[in-house]
Amino acid sequence: MQDPTALQEAVIRALKEVYDPEIPVDIYELGLIYHIEVSPTGDVHIVMTLTSAFCPAAQHLPEDVRKAVEAVPGVRQVQVEVTFDPPWDLSRMSENARIQLGLL
Template sequence: MTEENETIDEAGTEAANVAMAQGESAGKSAIPPEELTRLTDDIIGALKTVYDPEIPADIYELGLIYKVDIDDSRDIDIEMTLTAPGCPVAGEMPIWVENAVASVDGVGQVKVEIVFDPPWTPERMSEEAQVAVGWF
């Protein structure tokens, strides 16, 4: 028997992320829908506590989170990027993300991977992040 993963895919940091995690992906989760909804909301909330120190917005609203997989064991795999490959906190930010998500009640192990494909662009920012950086 294989475990199915639920995924929050990067989609402009809008509600589509939550819909994907609630069972609209290819597989069915062994996690009850109510718990999956709570986990998803709590993980997003935890991601929103991590800020890029050079930009006054959180990493979720900046569009730095590309994918979050929640497996049936409640282990979390996160793919994220940085605003620039030479980001001065490149070594620290994944640890911040791991610690924030690991603090969510009911989460198993957390693994964070930095990816650069596709490259981050400012168009990935939510309206909230654009307001925070003064684009509106």
């Protein structure tokens, strides 16, 4: 059994190392991660989106997320679900991401 809170924090750190190749901000700060569920047994379920349904990274970004999270010690299994409901928009970005992109 793991502490799900500590494991979730480690998962978030891993997600902050994954970037959309077209945007110089990690996917967590970009607001592409909608939900993270971590079980005490190390199973992780992530609900994410893409900046658009036509995003060129659509083929590999969910797989990059899965690989990054699988590398976290204590993670047993990762499920990545992509959704476009609700659609992503700029309001989902963190303040830090907006500063990095010159939007603030």
